[in-house]
Amino acid sequence: MFIIVLISTCFISGCGGKLFSYTGGKVTQKDLIVPLEDGNQQGVWKNYELAIEYQYQMASGILTFSGTIEPAGGYKYLNHLAVYLLILDNQGIIIDNMLIYLAGNYRPMVTSPMGFGKKIPVPGGARAISFAYDLSYVQRR
DSSP states (O other): OHHHHHHHHHHHHTTTTOSSOOTTOBOOOGGGOEEOOSEEEEEEEEOSSEEEEEEEEEETTEEEEEEEEEEOTTEEEEEEEEEEEEEEOTTSBEEEEEEEEEEETTSOOBOSSEEEEEEEEOOTTOOEEEEEEEEEEEEEO
């Protein structure tokens, strides 16, 4: 029985961020929604806790996505940070999400700036992107 539990745990932990899903949720704050456009695009997504500077290129249904993440709001050191890219339809409904950055806890302490990069197949109906995150901080500036 122990072996079955161990194998199941390893399988679930290998899901790489897909075990937890925002799919079906809705992003309603318009200034946090970034329209998907063909070609090379760049911008900054920012709220009171994080600033995400991003660049992307949309071509043939593939999103080549990279950027940096910096704490905002006076954070100096973060204990844990998980950042998700949200893929939205034209009504702001989340049709897919993927983990794009993970650090802290059992990984090295998070410091700023933090880089990321991914190539992502874009699902049909995708019209915009946004971000979601989970963080805990150790010390403010």
